[in-house]
Amino acid sequence: MSEKKRDTNDPGRNTGVATKVRPKTKRPSMYRVLLLNDDYTPMEFVVAILQQVFNKSSEDATRIMLHVHQNGVGVCGVYTYEVAETKVVQVVDAARRAQHPLQCTMEKV
Ligand code: TYC
Numbered sequence: 086m087s088e089k090k091r092d093t094n095d096p097g098r099n100t101g102v103a104t105k106v107r108p109k110t111k112r113p114s115m116y117r118v119l120l121l122n123d124d125y126t127p128m129e130f131v132v133a134i135l136q137q138v139f140n141k142s143s144e145d146a147t148r149i150m151l152h153v154h155q156n157g158v159g160v161c162g163v164y165t166y167e168v169a170e171t172k173v174v175q176v177v178d179a180a181r182r183a184q185h186p187l188q189c190t191m192e193k194v
């Protein structure tokens with residue numbers, strides 16, 4: 086066992102240069118989707134949105150809606166950019182179609 090250990094990416098030369106391949110993966114940035122309070126959108130509409138767009142249970146949806154109602158803003162979920170963007174559009178579209186002023190935005194975590 087006198088043979089030097091070989092660098093798997095430098096077969097047989099052992100130049101001492103670090104050549105190990107490390108696939109350069111980056112974790113995606115995450116974005117909070119925020120729901121904003123207003124005085125006009127019905128509570129039931131907000132709860133339905135939270136269930137349909139954000140896959141919340143009835144209990145979680147109600148809790149988030151009440152949090153937004155009492156605090157002015159609340160987090161619906163944290164997603165990658167494209168998913169967050171899609172959910173914001175779904176909320177704003179549904180609100181506009183129902184003629185409610187409900188607003189939804191996203192921010193980088
Ligand atoms: N404040 C609204 C009401 O009293 C309810 C509401 C909750 C509206 C959350 C928007 O994001 C919202 N009818």
